Structure formats: C-alpha cells, structure tokens
Amino acid sequence: MTPVLDIRRLRVERGDTVILREINWRVAPGENWVILGANGSGKTSLLKSLTGFLAPTAGEFSVLGRSYGATDWRTLRLHIGVVTSAFAAAIPPAEVALETVISGKFAQLDLWARVTAAERTAARRWLRVVGAERVAEREWLYLSQGERQRVLIARALMAKPRLLIFDEPCAGLDPVARQSFLELVDRLARRQTAPRVRNGRLHGRHARATPALVLVTHHVEEITPAFTHALLLRRGEVVAAGPRDAVLTSRNLSTAFGAPLRLATRGGRMALSFR
Numbered sequence: 001m002t003p004v005l006d007i008r009r010l011r012v013e014r015g016d017t018v019i020l021r022e023i024n025w026r027v028a029p030g031e032n033w034v035i036l037g038a039n040g041s042g043k044t045s046l047l048k049s050l051t052g053f054l055a056p057t058a059g060e061f062s063v064l065g066r067s068y069g070a071t072d073w074r075t076l077r078l079h080i081g082v083v084t085s086a087f088a089a090a091i092p093p094a095e096v097a098l099e100t101v102i103s104g105k106f107a108q109l110d111l112w113a114r115v116t117a118a119e120r121t122a123a124r125r126w127l128r129v130v131g132a133e134r135v136a137e138r139e140w141l142y143l144s145q146g147e148r149q150r151v152l153i154a155r156a157l158m159a160k161p162r163l164l165i166f167d168e169p170c171a172g173l174d175p176v177a178r179q180s181f182l183e184l185v186d187r188l189a190r191r192q193t194a195p196r197v198r199n200g201r202l203h204g205r206h207a208r209a210t211p212a213l214v215l216v217t218h219h220v221e222e223i224t225p226a227f228t229h230a231l232l233l234r235r236g237e238v239v240a241a242g243p244r245d246a247v248l249t250s251r252n253l254s255t256a257f258g259a260p261l262r263l264a265t266r267g268g269r270m271a272l273s274f275r
C-alpha cells in the first residue's frame, strides 16, 4: 500500500544551524502518530518541510506517493490539513465560522463567487462533526479558544485531507475543553481505524478517504489510545520511531527531553514525572 508519508534522510540546514538531521519516517495507512520532543527539537520544522514551507537541504520524501520536487506543492497541500493556532491571526475577525470552514476547501482561490449550497451543507456537517454547529454564524472575533480549534479542524476536514496534522492543539485550552477536544480527536481517529467493510469494500461514511492523524505535543497526557505510533525528536534527530508501546518508554522519553523521567499509565492515560 502506498504510504501516507515516506521521509528518507531528510536534512534541513540554515546557515551554520542544522535544524533536522537524517530524519527517516514512514506513515502507513491506518496509522496515527504522535510527535513528541522538547522545545527546539525540530517538530515545527519537520511539519514545515512536509508542507513545503521549509526547503530541505538533502534527502527525499513523498506524500501519498507523490515525491517532493516532482509534484506541485499546491497539489500536495490539498491533501495535508494542518490545525495550528498559528493560523488564528490569518482569519478575518469578522468572518463567521461557516465561512471559515468553507474557505478550507478553496485554499487561496477566489472563494465567494463559487460557494454552492452543497458546500454550505458540507461545512455545516463538518461543524456538527466537531461539535461546533451552534457557532456557525458567529464571528471569529467572538469565538473562544476551544471553539476556534474546532472550527479550524472543520476547516481542515472540508478539503478532505489524507493527512491531518494537529500542531499543539491544546495550547490555551482549559482542562475541560482540553479533555473534550481530545475526545473529538480520538473520535476522528476511530472513524479511520474502524471502517465498515462489506464484500471487501469500504462502505458508508468510511467509504470516503479518512485522514491519517499526526499530533504534535509536549504532553503525554494528550496521547489518546487512537494514536498507534510515536516519533520522538531531540535536537533535530529521531530518538525513536515506531509502535507507541515500544517507543513511549521512560528511557526514550528521558533521552528525548534530556532529563530523568518516569512514564506511568493511570486509567488508560499516560503521565510523566521526574525520577
């Protein structure tokens, strides 16, 4: 099966600084990954490379079988959704949530002349999926942090991406909003991992391509059971990558964060403490 993502020996340098060094990472269909690493370990730079905003110095990678360099970024980007609070500043304050969601389908195209009733219906459906339907007509300016994150997810889903990346999505959320947000991410992940199959074919809402999820975080508490794999970075290098139980160990996390840490699991949720 064509990997969702295939990165080989990716290296990124700027001036004398090596930002990413020899990154090898493969995401197969059906896998959901979490990326963990200390401040400055290269998480955002890796995402920027994948979305064409940070040019590699060496190495090769492909997204959904399309190779970097051989495919127009505008085409590749249509398949990759990124949910990051960094987008918040780019949303017009007076834009209502429904319009923000619809704009996800069009990226940079001239939007308003083209919006159809079907697209409005689809946008409402995505707002319902993320539990934000009641703010559909509310301006961005007035949305809470949690509501904004949900609207940005709906916006990303509108383009039907094959890979959906969450970059520190829980920053700024209160504990209850964070829990509810994580349950939403988990639900999205499970839509993918539990498809309905009949006569060897996907059916119903799962018949659509559902995205592989990548969650970038500093907090192991945010890793819900739906995340099957983990990538640990330290100073631009991979500490470990693979199935979560093999990668998320006290030892690997201590190496990644450069401090003696103990990983414990309570009630199905992970927690880190200092040894």
Ligand SMILES: Nc1ncnc2c1ncn2[C@@H]1O[C@H](COP(=O)(O)OP(=O)(O)OP(=O)(O)O)[C@@H](O)[C@H]1O
Residues within 6 Å of the ligand: 014, 017, 019, 037, 038, 039, 040, 041, 042, 043, 044, 045, 046
């Ligand atoms: N264009 C650039 N030129 C020089 N150095 C850069 C550039 N972009 C990133 N860096 C450096 O590369 C390192 C990795 O940065 P990056 O933002 O990817 O880390 P991160 O893991 O996302 O960190 P955080 O958890 O703090 O968000 C940092 O030391 C950063 O200063």
